[in-house]
Amino acid sequence: MSTVTLAPAVVDLRDVRVAFSTDRGIAEAVRGVTIALRPGERVALVGESGSGKTMLGLSMLGITPPTARVSGGISVAGTDVLAADRAAMRRLRGGTISMVFQDALSALNPVRTVGSQLVESARRHHNLSRAQARHRAIEILTSVGVAAAAERMRAYPHELSGGLRQRVMIALALINDPQIIVADEPTTALDATIQAQVLDLLRAMSTQTTLLLITHDLAVAAEVCDTVYVMYAGRLVEFGPTRQLLDRPRHPYTRGLIAAAPRFDARRSVLRPIPGAPPRAGDTPIGCAFAPRCPFADAQCRQVDPPPATITEVACWHPQEGASR
Amino acid sequence: MSAMAGPAPLASPSPDTAARARPAMRLLARQLLNRVAQLVILLFVISSVLFVLLRLTGDPAVTIAGENATPDTLAAVRQQYGLDGSQLHQYLTFIGNLLHLDFGSSLATGQDALGMVGAQLPATLRLAVAAIILNALIAIPVGAWLGSRRRGVARESASFLITIAQGIPGYVVGLLLIQVFAVWLHVLPSVANGGFTSMILPALTLASFQVPKMVRVTAASVAEAGRADYILTATANGASPSTVVLRHALPNALLAVTAMLGAQFAFLLSGTLITEYLFNWPGLGLLMVNSVQRLDFPVVQAAVFVTAVMVFVVNVVMDIVFELADPRLRRSGA
Amino acid sequence: MTAPLQRSEAPGDAGVPLADAPTPVGVLRRRAGTGHTASLYVGGAIAAVLVATALLSLFVHLGDPNATDLLGRLHSPDGAHLAGTDELGRDILARLVRGVRWSLGIGTIATAIAVTIGATLGTIGAWRPGIVRTLMVRSTDIGISFPFLVIAVVIVAVVGHGFWPLTLTLGVVAWPTMARVIYAQARGLCEREYVLAARLAGVGGLRSLLTHVLPPLVPHLQVMAAFTFADLLVAESGLSFLGLGAPLGEATWGNMLSASRAYLIQAPWMMLGPATAIVLAVLAANLVGDGLTARDHAKRSRSAA
Numbered sequence: 017m018s019t020v021t022l023a024p025a026v027v028d029l030r031d032v033r034v035a036f037s038t039d040r041g042i043a044e045a046v047r048g049v050t051i052a053l054r055p056g057e058r059v060a061l062v063g064e065s066g067s068g069k070t071m072l073g074l075s076m077l078g079i080t081p082p083t084a085r086v087s088g089g090i091s092v093a094g095t096d097v098l099a100a101d102r103a104a105m106r107r108l109r110g111g112t113i114s115m116v117f118q119d120a121l122s123a124l125n126p127v128r129t130v131g132s133q134l135v136e137s138a139r140r141h142h143n144l145s146r147a148q149a150r151h152r153a154i155e156i157l158t159s160v161g162v163a164a165a166a167e168r169m170r171a172y173p174h175e176l177s178g179g180l181r182q183r184v185m186i187a188l189a190l191i192n193d194p195q196i197i198v199a200d201e202p203t204t205a206l207d208a209t210i211q212a213q214v215l216d217l218l219r220a221m222s223t224q225t226t227l228l229l230i231t232h233d234l235a236v237a238a239e240v241c242d243t244v245y246v247m248y249a250g251r252l253v254e255f256g257p258t259r260q261l262l263d264r265p266r267h268p269y270t271r272g273l274i275a276a277a278p279r280f281d282a283r284r285s286v287l288r289p290i291p292g293a294p295p296r297a298g299d300t301p302i303g304c305a306f307a308p309r310c311p312f313a314d315a316q317c318r319q320v321d322p323p324p325a326t327i328t329e330v331a332c333w334h335p336q337e338g339a340s341r
Numbered sequence: 342m343s344a345m346a347g348p349a350p351l352a353s354p355s356p357d358t359a360a361r362a363r364p365a366m367r368l369l370a371r372q373l374l375n376r377v378a379q380l381v382i383l384l385f386v387i388s389s390v391l392f393v394l395l396r397l398t399g400d401p402a403v404t405i406a407g408e409n410a411t412p413d414t415l416a417a418v419r420q421q422y423g424l425d426g427s428q429l430h431q432y433l434t435f436i437g438n439l440l441h442l443d444f445g446s447s448l449a450t451g452q453d454a455l456g457m458v459g460a461q462l463p464a465t466l467r468l469a470v471a472a473i474i475l476n477a478l479i480a481i482p483v484g485a486w487l488g489s490r491r492r493g494v495a496r497e498s499a500s501f502l503i504t505i506a507q508g509i510p511g512y513v514v515g516l517l518l519i520q521v522f523a524v525w526l527h528v529l530p531s532v533a534n535g536g537f538t539s540m541i542l543p544a545l546t547l548a549s550f551q552v553p554k555m556v557r558v559t560a561a562s563v564a565e566a567g568r569a570d571y572i573l574t575a576t577a578n579g580a581s582p583s584t585v586v587l588r589h590a591l592p593n594a595l596l597a598v599t600a601m602l603g604a605q606f607a608f609l610l611s612g613t614l615i616t617e618y619l620f621n622w623p624g625l626g627l628l629m630v631n632s633v634q635r636l637d638f639p640v641v642q643a644a645v646f647v648t649a650v651m652v653f654v655v656n657v658v659m660d661i662v663f664e665l666a667d668p669r670l671r672r673s674g675a
Numbered sequence: 676m677t678a679p680l681q682r683s684e685a686p687g688d689a690g691v692p693l694a695d696a697p698t699p700v701g702v703l704r705r706r707a708g709t710g711h712t713a714s715l716y717v718g719g720a721i722a723a724v725l726v727a728t729a730l731l732s733l734f735v736h737l738g739d740p741n742a743t744d745l746l747g748r749l750h751s752p753d754g755a756h757l758a759g760t761d762e763l764g765r766d767i768l769a770r771l772v773r774g775v776r777w778s779l780g781i782g783t784i785a786t787a788i789a790v791t792i793g794a795t796l797g798t799i800g801a802w803r804p805g806i807v808r809t810l811m812v813r814s815t816d817i818g819i820s821f822p823f824l825v826i827a828v829v830i831v832a833v834v835g836h837g838f839w840p841l842t843l844t845l846g847v848v849a850w851p852t853m854a855r856v857i858y859a860q861a862r863g864l865c866e867r868e869y870v871l872a873a874r875l876a877g878v879g880g881l882r883s884l885l886t887h888v889l890p891p892l893v894p895h896l897q898v899m900a901a902f903t904f905a906d907l908l909v910a911e912s913g914l915s916f917l918g919l920g921a922p923l924g925e926a927t928w929g930n931m932l933s934a935s936r937a938y939l940i941q942a943p944w945m946m947l948g949p950a951t952a953i954v955l956a957v958l959a960a961n962l963v964g965d966g967l968t969a970r971d972h973a974k975r976s977r978s979a980a
Contacts, residue, residue: 106579124574126669188574391829504714505954513954517946607821611823
């Protein structure tokens with residue numbers, strides 16, 4: 017481990033597992049992930065759908081589906097999420113750690129004004145009068161770039177444009193000054209121009225807030241975050257500072273992701289997707305989960321799980337050296 | 342969707358609310374006219390069908406005068422009730438009278454048919470309103486509770502009980518209620534006597550026609566609302582389970598339930614036939630049953646006519662209420 | 676949650692909530708394995724018992740429903756008369772058994788009529804746009820939104836009492852709801868690509884209807900049939916209860932309930948017998964419908980997973 021510890025982790029995940037019981041047995045969506053977030057860090061969690069990244073994010077707030085069984089160590093701002101009682105968790109959620117969801121249209125209550133939803137959250141976590149909470153809501157809306165915030169408070173979610181809605185979602189996450197924000201694919205549902213603005217917003221957040229950006233898009237991760245963790249089939253396969261990871265990716269999967277990204281310079285004319293598909297939770301093969309799709313896999317890869325990325329930074333028997341291009 | 346540039350001000354502020362309302366009103370008025378036109382056609386069709394049907398039961402004159410009437414009596418009856426003349430003539434007269442809302446006189450009592458219906462209608466409406474209120478009071482809380490339960494003993498056994506309850510027809514419920522409360526316990530009257538207490542059993546019986554279904558619908562709506570993404574957002578912001586259900590899930594769920602309530606009105610009217618008959622409640626249902634038993638056609642026609650109008654009015658009102666209630670529908674356009 | 680039978684989903688439809696349609700079951704019986712077939716088995720078992728009783732009574736003498744015994748009237752249940760005797764001394768159990776035949780008979784045939792007419796017209800309306808469809812939608816609009824008992828009562832006044840008039844009346848009252856549900860389902864199916872592909876390939880209208888549209892509808896038809904049967908059972912006994920159904924004196928559950936009114940104080944068993952019978956029969960039909968719906972959902976979600 018090469019990181020120098022300057023401050024205690026504000027989010028400490030140790031060997032976190034999230035499992036579901038299905039007709040076919042136990043399926044693990046997250047298979048032992050260890051991550052530590054320091055205060056003020058901007059960390060990206062990158063992976064395809066099905067990699068377990070969303071479940072990991074939900075587990076940090078303790079809002080995984082009721083059928084999920086979460087195990088391991090989850091410590092958020094000093095609180096043990098798995099051991100905390102319900103009242104403590106409710107104080108945590110929205111107050112200390114908050115989440116921004118992907119689709120603001122379905123994530124906001126359609127029959128209530130955006131203002132009332134903001135006010136509700138503010139009053140829940142701080143002892144504010146309705147007027148004070150309204151004031152705070154208008155303040156936060158303005159700070160995320162919503163003009164005429166006071167009027168907008170009276171709007172219903174469907175009356176706002178996609179970009180505005182997402183700003184409201186971010187405002188909802190920021191309104192109580194949380195220490196940690198988990199953003200799950202915050203820009204996936206938006207078009208490119210709006211995406212850029214929302215990313216600007218995330219980047220401009222106070223340096224005291226820790227950001228965990230969950231995304232499938234490496235480019236988004238690169239724009240905002242200093243550290244990237246790559247997840248595949250419920251496990252971490254590689255992590256490291258963004259620049260380093262993008263310039264010299266070592267895990268074949270990461271290399272595949274970078275190579276697969278469409279590029280507009282003349283040299284590349286063919287899209288190079290990673291062949292095959294990721295395994296479904298519960299169907300992970302013995303040995304390295306990526307082996308079936310990996311051009312460098314050998315017998316060892318197919319039989320033995322590589323050591324977890326916490327020990328070696330790359331969970332691979334044959335990490336590749338050299339630049340990705 | 343206007344493009345935005347950085348932190349600069351965004352799209353133009355939302356249109357003035359009053360300006361949005363005017364096109365909405367016009368649209369509403371147009372829809373209303375449409376519906377009224379449909380109603381008129383409907384009434385015309387129903388009345389004509391009734392006219393034909395009732396002639397099919399045999400010679401109405403014979404029905405009135407009796408099987409053993411002499412030809413002279415029959416002729417007199419025909420003349421009195423306008424049953425002479427060709428069928429077409431009778432039909433045109435019938436339609437003409439209809440436009441004046443003249444349904445003729447009751448074959449049993451001689452009173453104006455429409456008048457009789459009008460006299461009995463308030464009692465039915467009172468009973469119906471009581472039943473709807475009871476229905477809402479019982480079904481919504483139980484349904485909300487059921488819909489927010491996780492799989493488990495409580496939920497499965499409650500749902501099984503509701504299935505059984507759904508299988509108990511209204512007249513069985515009524516009879517059981519009478520048996521328990523009137524016969525064995527002597528606390529409630531089993532026959533209408535004008536007093537308030539005599540409304541309790543009939544209202545409960547009438548409500549029982551719809552309560553199990555209402556519970557199911559409410560439970561399903563609450564459960565569906567509970568699976569929505571905004572519920573996760575609320576929970577992610579620290580909302581307690583009761584807040585989630587009461588302030589987030591239920592308002593959304595009630596939209597569907599309210600729509601259902603309107604649709605249930607027709608079933609309610611079906612139920613009044615049986616309930617009023619069982620408790621001798623002097624309403625439209627009892628009048629209809631008695632009139633049909635006596636083959637008193639003018640009254641039957643008037644009653645069916647009024648029923649159709651009532652159902653129509655309730656449907657229109659419910660549609661308007663639904664449109665106003667759901668913010669997503671409160672738009673100025675289509 | 677998919678409750679396809681509760682709301683009409685067809686595009687361009689009036690969106691009338693189908694108040695008579697089966698209740699949503701997904702909320703209550705999603706247990707993998709036991710839960711959702713339990714209701715099917717229990718309902719099926721009760722139904723089997725009733726059907727067996729009915730069939731048996733055709734061949735074996737299970738007591739005379741019409742034998743009066745004025746000396747033994749209004750006897751509470753005992754060894755000789757397991758369900759007691761009624762106001763004319765007739766054995767109630769024997770009358771209940773005869774009632775099974777009546778109710779099952781009317782219920783089955785009326786449901787069959789409603790299903791046949793409803794499914795046919797609903798499918799045709801879904802298949803052929805234009806006048807045919809508008810006509811079907813408008814006429815079923817009336818059929819669904821009007822109180823069915825009122826219609827039934829009026830028709831019965833015209834056609835008279837008795838087994839066949841009652842059956843026809845009930846079939847006529849029930850088909851609109853069935854038609855609308857099938858219409859909604861069929862609309863969705865007709866617009867599926869594979870149907871359009873078949874038509875482009877030259878497969879005739881009737882053939883593509885029969886091979887592509889009808890088979891997926893069968894589960895829905897089964898469920899609707901179960902619930903319609905339950906509703907018609909209730910409607911038939913309701914009509915008899917009002918004195919507008921079975922001829923007086925005929926041993927049917929509705930008649931027996933009606934007669935029991937006058938004797939609630941002296942002979943409560945006169946009411947309890949037919950009440951139990953009706954509740955059991957309706958419960959069986961509802962359970963079967965619930966079970967079929969759950970099984971259908973399970974199949975659907977398994978194939979989509």
